[in-house]
Amino acid sequence: MKLQHCAREAALLDAVRTDRCDEDLRAHAASCAACGEVLLVARLMNSHAREVASSAPLPDPGPIWWKAELQQRRDAAARAARPIVLAEKVAQIAGIAVGGVLLIWRWPLVQEWLSAVSALAEGARAMAPIFQANLLLIGSLALLPLILALSLLGTARASD
Numbered sequence: 001m002k003l004q005h006c007a008r009e010a011a012l013l014d015a016v017r018t019d020r021c022d023e024d025l026r027a028h029a030a031s032c033a034a035c036g037e038v039l040l041v042a043r044l045m046n047s048h049a050r051e052v053a054s055s056a057p058l059p060d061p062g063p064i065w066w067k068a069e070l071q072q073r074r075d076a077a078a079r080a081a082r083p084i085v086l087a088e089k090v091a092q093i094a095g096i097a098v099g100g101v102l103l104i105w106r107w108p109l110v111q112e113w114l115s116a117v118s119a120l121a122e123g124a125r126a127m128a129p130i131f132q133a134n135l136l137l138i139g140s141l142a143l144l145p146l147i148l149a150l151s152l153l154g155t156a157r158a159s160d
């Protein structure tokens with residue numbers, strides 16, 4: 001099948017779309033096979049579009065409006081917070097840079113502090129058996145009132 005084209009097809013389509021098909025175009029469509037098919041199909045599509053537009057219910061505009069306003073507020077808040085976010089990032093980067101410089105500049109002090117911390121940890125490890133013995137004593141002293149209360153309850157029930 002060979003497709004036929006006509007130079008007036010675009011003008012005919014525009015006329016049908018805007019509902020301004022004059023006598024000259026109608027006469028041409030009646031004599032031209034390509035424009036006749038275009039006119040037929042365009043009229044069918046237009047009538048179908050009108051049917052669909054009239055039968056399809058429109059969505060409730062309230063939620064759409066509400067969502068649009070909400071999105072507008074979010075966008076405005078994001079726009080307003082942009083300088084703050086930028087300042088936060090600059091401050092974070094500056095803080096990291098200053099921390100790095102301080103760490104490098106005061107590295108001997110940091111090493112001294114680290115060795116003091118490790119010595120303290122070793123001291124705590126050495127004190128661990130004493131701490132465990134004290135914990136056992138404190139735990140048994142804390143259990144003493146409970147044991148006494150249970151034994152009193154046991155004697156009270158036995159006497160009933």
Ligand SMILES: [Zn+2]
Nearest residue numbers: 006008032035
């Ligand atoms: Zn034509």
